[in-house]
Amino acid sequence: MILDLDQFVSKERPYWDELTGLLQKQDDQPDWKMSLEEARRFHYLYHRASSDLVKLKNFAGEVEASLFLENLVARSYSRLHERRGSTIPFRPVHWLLRVFPATFRRHWIAFVISFLSFFIGGVFGAGIMKFTPEHKTHFIGPFTHLAGKPSDRVAREESQDFDGFANRSTFSAQLMQNNIRVTILAMVIGFFFGILTIFLLFYNGIGLGLIIYDYIADGQGEFLTGWLLPHGSVEIPAIILGGQAGLIIAHAMFGWGTNLRLAQRFRRIRSDLLTIVGGAALLLVWAGLVESFLSQYHGPDIYPFKIAFGTIQLTALACFLLFAGRTGKNPQSTTYTVGSPELT
Amino acid sequence: MPGRNVSLRIRTPEGVAFQLPLAGPVSRGLALIVDLITILLLLIVISIALSIVSAFYSGFPVIGDFVSDLSSGLMILFGFVIGMLYGAFLEWIWKGRTVGKRLLGLRVVDERGLSLTAGQIVIRNLFRLLDMLPSAFYMIGGISCALTKRCQRIGDIAAGTVVIREVKVNQPEIDEILEQIENSFATHPHLEARLRQNCTPEDARIALDAVLRRNDFGDRERLRVFGAIADHFREKVEFPEEITLGLSDEQYVRNVVDTLYRRHRTLSGPKSYPVQSAT
Numbered sequence: 082m083i084l085d086l087d088q089f090v091s092k093e094r095p096y097w098d099e100l101t102g103l104l105q106k107q108d109d110q111p112d113w114k115m116s117l118e119e120a121r122r123f124h125y126l127y128h129r130a131s132s133d134l135v136k137l138k139n140f141a142g143e144v145e146a147s148l149f150l151e152n153l154v155a156r157s158y159s160r161l162h163e164r165r166g167s168t169i170p171f172r173p174v175h176w177l178l179r180v181f182p183a184t185f186r187r188h189w190i191a192f193v194i195s196f197l198s199f200f201i202g203g204v205f206g207a208g209i210m211k212f213t214p215e216h217k218t219h220f221i222g223p224f225t226h227l228a229g230k231p232s233d234r235v236a237r238e239e240s241q242d243f244d245g246f247a248n249r250s251t252f253s254a255q256l257m258q259n260n261i262r263v264t265i266l267a268m269v270i271g272f273f274f275g276i277l278t279i280f281l282l283f284y285n286g287i288g289l290g291l292i293i294y295d296y297i298a299d300g301q302g303e304f305l306t307g308w309l310l311p312h313g314s315v316e317i318p319a320i321i322l323g324g325q326a327g328l329i330i331a332h333a334m335f336g337w338g339t340n341l342r343l344a345q346r347f348r349r350i351r352s353d354l355l356t357i358v359g360g361a362a363l364l365l366v367w368a369g370l371v372e373s374f375l376s377q378y379h380g381p382d383i384y385p386f387k388i389a390f391g392t393i394q395l396t397a398l399a400c401f402l403l404f405a406g407r408t409g410k411n412p413q414s415t416t417y418t419v420g421s422p423e424l425t
Numbered sequence: 426m427p428g429r430n431v432s433l434r435i436r437t438p439e440g441v442a443f444q445l446p447l448a449g450p451v452s453r454g455l456a457l458i459v460d461l462i463t464i465l466l467l468l469i470v471i472s473i474a475l476s477i478v479s480a481f482y483s484g485f486p487v488i489g490d491f492v493s494d495l496s497s498g499l500m501i502l503f504g505f506v507i508g509m510l511y512g513a514f515l516e517w518i519w520k521g522r523t524v525g526k527r528l529l530g531l532r533v534v535d536e537r538g539l540s541l542t543a544g545q546i547v548i549r550n551l552f553r554l555l556d557m558l559p560s561a562f563y564m565i566g567g568i569s570c571a572l573t574k575r576c577q578r579i580g581d582i583a584a585g586t587v588v589i590r591e592v593k594v595n596q597p598e599i600d601e602i603l604e605q606i607e608n609s610f611a612t613h614p615h616l617e618a619r620l621r622q623n624c625t626p627e628d629a630r631i632a633l634d635a636v637l638r639r640n641d642f643g644d645r646e647r648l649r650v651f652g653a654i655a656d657h658f659r660e661k662v663e664f665p666e667e668i669t670l671g672l673s674d675e676q677y678v679r680n681v682v683d684t685l686y687r688r689h690r691t692l693s694g695p696k697s698y699p700v701q702s703a704t
Contacts (some may be wrong), residue, residue, distance in 0.1 A: 108520075128439065130436070131441040132437050134441055134443070135440075135441060139626075148592075151443040151444060152443075152592060153442075153443060154437075154443050155435070155443045155445055155538060156438055158435070158443070158538055158539075159534065159538060159539055159540045160540065162539045162540070213616075248487055249493045249494065250491075250495045250497065250498030250499075251494055251497040251498045252498075253498060253503065254497075254498035254501040254502045255501055256503075257502065257505075258501055258502060258505035261505070262505070262554065263616050265509075265551055265554050266554055266555070268551070269551060269552050269554055269555040269579075269583075270555060272552075272555065272583065308483075330583070330676070343582070344536065344582075346587050347582070347584075347585060348585055351544045351545070351548055351583075351584070352544050354548065355544055355547055357547065358551065
């Protein structure tokens with residue numbers, strides 16, 4: 082068979098130019114949506130270019146034209162299987178009230194492991210404080226105001242006047258960004274088979290257990306509860322949620338119970354990870370505001386209110402995660418992407 | 426790196442195969458530096474704007490303190506949000522490109538050659554927190570990029586993405602390649618016809634590639650490559666000594682290319698390029 086390359090290129094070039102023009106228009110105007118006729122024409126041009134590429138590769142030793150067509154077909158292929166237009170619109174209320182708690186429940190085992198890592202760390206921290214209190218400073222990190230005797234701090238903070246808005250926004254922003262960073266980190270380090278996630282949770286648990294034991298042993302249980310419960314009742318579960326996401330990644334890394342490839346396993350959990358870490362980030366924004374504008378005000382008069390607030394908040398969060406969005410059929414996947422071809 | 430893929434090979438459901446050239450660690454590193462500089466400039470602009478607002482209210486006793494505190498808080502949040510979402514935002518609106526990637530001609534694509542989804546974009550940018558460790562030196566991401574076949578950082582592996590080089594390929598202009606060739610074989614059309622008969626598409630491609638890339642070779646390589654190719658074609662058809670005497674190997678190959686890709690050169694009329702297939 083003879084392919085007259087010159088004639089072939091001359092004949093096909095108008096179609097290639099037309100396809101290039103459509104692709105360029107999409108690049109220049111990202112919001113441009115094709116009409117049905119334009120989409121059909123695009124599909125036809127893509128098939129024609131694909132066919133030309135096959136002909137050139139099989140029947141001609143022409144490299145330049147093949148390269149040009151490969152590039153054209155690659156770009157068209159990507160656009161033809163565009164998945165943005167076929168996504169279900171994001172519905173924040175539905176996501177928050179139904180998808181988030183359902184996703185949390187679907188991966189409850191990961192949450193339990195995450196919680197236990199944190200809790201065992203807490204017990205370990207309490208043990209350190211009981212048996213080797215001189216090591217306390219090694220575990221409290223940058224929180225140097227916790228290094229002294231709890232009763233001294235309580236006396237000092239209870240005698241302070243209300244300080245209006247002084248540095249509250251800055252403090253709140255620092256807390257939010259630090260906690261969200263730790264939560265995301267707890268998730269992403271799950272890539273190392275969950276070992277670092279468990280270690281991170283355990284280490285954070287040590288610090289908390291150590292402080293709790295220190296304050297209770299010094300008779301400052303009420304101060305401690307009034308100080309930690311309002312924000313901790315949201316902040317700590319959020320960090321444990323980050324650990325849950327990390328352990329979901331770890332499970333995907335191990336690939337237990339499936340013969341899917343790593344890329345396929347990640348594809349399956351991707352939207353669940355985003356849901357959990359997104360929910361945790363929302364909780365941490367709220368926790369940052371509470372910690373900054375409520376938790377730092379101390380006085381025997383407001384402890385009952387703070388403790389009640391924290392207790393109600395913790396109960397509400399637990400009920401929300403356990404029961405919200407239960408309608409008999411759980412959404413099996415939180416993915417908002419449909420219609421993408423599986424080419425594996 | 427041994428075993429590294431230089432291109433991502435995709436086979437479409439229609440049975441068409443194409444390749445996307447993968448970006449290497451160096452070009453990705455340079456794009457990253459451009460992006461970091463862009464983020465820094467953005468934060469400097471925001472910082473100046475917030476300072477101006479804060480200075481404007483500094484004369485007021487209560488509101489001044491509040492605005493100053495709020496500005497500091499917003500600066501912290503902007504720093505965090507921009508650091509985390511800069512890549513995700515731009516990759517979404519520019520379809521896989523950031524400022525650095527645009528300048529370096531790179532693009533993030535799905536590892537199956539498809540366009541990116543929002544989930545993939547967010548995941549690969551969240552994992553940046555891990556890739557940039559320790560202390561924003563991108564050591565983990567760099568090691569991952571160096572060790573994986575497709576130069577993927579951990580964020581790419583988790584999101585199922587790769588970074589490709591966008592190659593600008595112009596439409597072929599074969600006329601220009603062969604315009605200046607004076608083909609002495611054309612005086613023996615029966616031998617040219619035999620040459621076309623005896624050559625496979627692969628032979629033709631090798632000869633054309635060599636002519637197209639002749640200026641990329643060093644002097645020695647050029648002599649060696651064209652010598653080997655010319656010998657290969659001499660075995661196909663033996664042209665008389667009067668037209669090959671004094672003909673360099675390179676000129677011999679260019680004559681072959683002209684013969685294979687251009688028909689009726691000596692005749693007037695429209696030019697065409699016959700290419701023989703194996704079938």
